[in-house]
Amino acid sequence: xxxxxSTFLSKRxxxxxxxxxxAMIFTMIDVQAIGQHIARLxxxxxxxxxxxxxxxxxxxxxxxxxxxxxxxxxxxxxxxADTSVLWLIxxxxxxxxxxxSDKERLYKSIDALAANAxxxxxxxxxxxxxxxxxxxxxxxxxxxEDQPITIMLFVDAKPGTEPVFKKIYHTxxxxxxxxxxxxxxxxxxxxxxxxQFVTYEKFRSEKGFQ
Numbered sequence: 001x002x003x004x005x006s007t008f009l010s011k012r013x014x015x016x017x018x019x020x021x022x023a024m025i026f027t028m029i030d031v032q033a034i035g036q037h038i039a040r041l042x043x044x045x046x047x048x049x050x051x052x053x054x055x056x057x058x059x060x061x062x063x064x065x066x067x068x069x070x071x072x073x074x075x076x077x078x079x080x081a082d083t084s085v086l087w088l089i090x091x092x093x094x095x096x097x098x099x100x101s102d103k104e105r106l107y108k109s110i111d112a113l114a115a116n117a118x119x120x121x122x123x124x125x126x127x128x129x130x131x132x133x134x135x136x137x138x139x140x141x142x143x144x145e146d147q148p149i150t151i152m153l154f155v156d157a158k159p160g161t162e163p164v165f166k167k168i169y170h171t172x173x174x175x176x177x178x179x180x181x182x183x184x185x186x187x188x189x190x191x192x193x194x195x196q197f198v199t200y201e202k203f204r205s206e207k208g209f210q
Contacts (some may be wrong), residue, residue, distance in 0.1 A: 009014065014090050032103070037072055037092075037094065038092050038097075039129055040124060040127075041087060041092070042088040043122065043124075044085070044117075045123055046084050047083050047119055050113060050116075054110070054114075055086065058088055059076060061106040062076050064104070068123065070100075071091075071092055071097070071101070072091035073135075074091075075088075075089045075150075076089075077150065084119070098102065113117060126191040128188060129187075130166060130170070131187055133172065138184065140183055147205045147206070148202060148203060149203050150200070150203075151199075152200055153199040155196070155197045162189075164198065173185065183204055186200040187200070
């Protein structure tokens with residue numbers, strides 16, 4: 001399953017391009033090495049009447065998170081095919097840092113809105129990045145002339161084939177990342193199910209993706 005981030009989870013739409021919900025603020029920090037950081041994808045399907053408030057709350061959280069030294073990357077998107085579906089993508093230096101962020105006022109404001117604003121329960125997906133990137137690499141920005149798109153591809157591997165799948169991607173990753181149209185490329189494995197994987201693919205433009 002793929003998603004352009006303006007789009008996320010849709011088995012019928014393998015291409016999901018993410019359109020940014022919030023203006024991204026990137027502050028380059030000199031920290032290069034990333035150890036066992038934690039990554040979480042959170043899906044919200046928001047009622048029409050709550051869209052504006054929910055997006056504002058997500059944007060405020062993202063902007064604040066990016067200023068936190070423990071944050072690696074925070075982004076907010078809506079699905080291209082269904083703009084009522086919003087995604088919060090977060091990577092933190094540790095589980096403790098994520099837990100502290102969840103207790104902050106701006107994140108709690110999202111939780112408060114979610115209590116009544118959602119069409120269905122929030123879905124939180126924890127993933128393990130298999131091809132580590134540094135904080136600086138995660139915060140690579142698009143050029144002024146770029147029109148970036150983000151695609152997430154969800155893959156179900158047949159049980160027992162996970163090592164082969166990971167090996168294939170590990171071998172191909174340097175070539176993927178070296179393509180001129182690629183900003184970032186990552187393969188992650190879902191913590192709750194080792195047979196499920198998700199790719200995070202950010203391109204400089206639709207042409208770069210094609």
